Amino acid sequence: MRGYRHVVGIMIMAAITCLSGCNHPFRPTQRVVVVTTLFPQYDFAKHIAGDYATVKLLVPPGVEPHHFEPTPKDIIQIQTADLFILTHPSMEPWAMKVADTLPKSVGVLNVSQGIRLSVDPDGDPDDGVPAGSVDPHVWLDPILAKKMVDNITIALCQRDPQHATIYQKNAANYIAKLDRLDRRFKRITSQSTSNTIVLGGHSAFGYFAKRYGIRVISPYHGFAPDAEPTPKNIASVISQLKSVHQQVVFYEELLDPKVAMILSRDTGATLRLLHGAHNVSKDEMDRHITYIDIMSKNADYLAEALHSCR
Numbered sequence: 001m002r003g004y005r006h007v008v009g010i011m012i013m014a015a016i017t018c019l020s021g022c023n024h025p026f027r028p029t030q031r032v033v034v035v036t037t038l039f040p041q042y043d044f045a046k047h048i049a050g051d052y053a054t055v056k057l058l059v060p061p062g063v064e065p066h067h068f069e070p071t072p073k074d075i076i077q078i079q080t081a082d083l084f085i086l087t088h089p090s091m092e093p094w095a096m097k098v099a100d101t102l103p104k105s106v107g108v109l110n111v112s113q114g115i116r117l118s119v120d121p122d123g124d125p126d127d128g129v130p131a132g133s134v135d136p137h138v139w140l141d142p143i144l145a146k147k148m149v150d151n152i153t154i155a156l157c158q159r160d161p162q163h164a165t166i167y168q169k170n171a172a173n174y175i176a177k178l179d180r181l182d183r184r185f186k187r188i189t190s191q192s193t194s195n196t197i198v199l200g201g202h203s204a205f206g207y208f209a210k211r212y213g214i215r216v217i218s219p220y221h222g223f224a225p226d227a228e229p230t231p232k233n234i235a236s237v238i239s240q241l242k243s244v245h246q247q248v249v250f251y252e253e254l255l256d257p258k259v260a261m262i263l264s265r266d267t268g269a270t271l272r273l274l275h276g277a278h279n280v281s282k283d284e285m286d287r288h289i290t291y292i293d294i295m296s297k298n299a300d301y302l303a304e305a306l307h308s309c310r
């Protein structure tokens with residue numbers, strides 16, 4: 001019904017435009033409108049949809065997304081979309097509540113569906129991490145990202161079967177890029193002299209680290225960046241940093257790197273960004289940075305930290 005009204009609206013607008021002097025024959029066009037919560041699914045959906053959908057990113061550039069809350073304007077955007085893509089209720093607890101109130105015309109995709117998610121069974125009471133916390137950072141593992149791409153492709157084809165062949169072709173091209181990325185990370189880790197990295201940020205790289213056999217030392221616990229690491233945890237990481245002879249300390253995007261700076265200052269290690277790709281800065285958005293760009297830069301710095309080839 002909404003789609004029908006939309007078409008009628010376009011026809012009326014086109015008629016008005018033509019009355020004001022256009023010479024082109026009227027051709028109705030209807031682009032699928034997709035609203036996404038986080039940057040990875042925004043970027044994946046854009047690559048899969050090409051010219052056939054309008055893809056919007058809800059979290060504004062530069063905003064740390066773990067504690068994002070939608071505005072009334074955001075809710076209207078979701079209500080008037082054809083497809084709403086969220087990561088998982090553990091990443092966006094508000095999104096499922098919004099999804100429950102949506103009209104039937106809006107398709108809802110939990111983009112991590114079909115992926116076995118890690119759960120922290122014990123949590124960490126000292127760090128305020130509740131037991132049973134679910135890790136939502138699936139997009140940082142290129143192989144799990146392929147599953148996200150599959151999920152988005154199926155949802156787009158269901159909403160817009162007319163362009164299914166194009167979506168499937170674009171998705172196949174994108175999956176080939178993710179496979180290349182995966183091969184690069186495998187090459188870096190297989191040729192490295194160390195498997196340990198030091199991260200002055202939250203545990204966003206659990207799936208990534210597991211995929212490539214990387215040990216992550218971090219003073220943070222938990223999957224959200226709110227807990228402040230204790231001085232004891234920081235001291236422990238400094239002594240581990242010295243013992244593994246690590247010369248790089250990673251920090252994460254869109255957050256104050258103060259803990260990483262303490263680790264770097266006390267050990268002389270170089271600070272490097274390990275970009276978690278939750279979101280991008282305003283500057284990165286203006287430069288049209290992509291998930292593949294972000295992960296390729298991560299690969300460069302990982303090779304440096306692990307003393308491997310690039």
Ligand SMILES: [Zn+2]
Binds near residue numbers: 202224
């Ligand atoms: Zn995170």
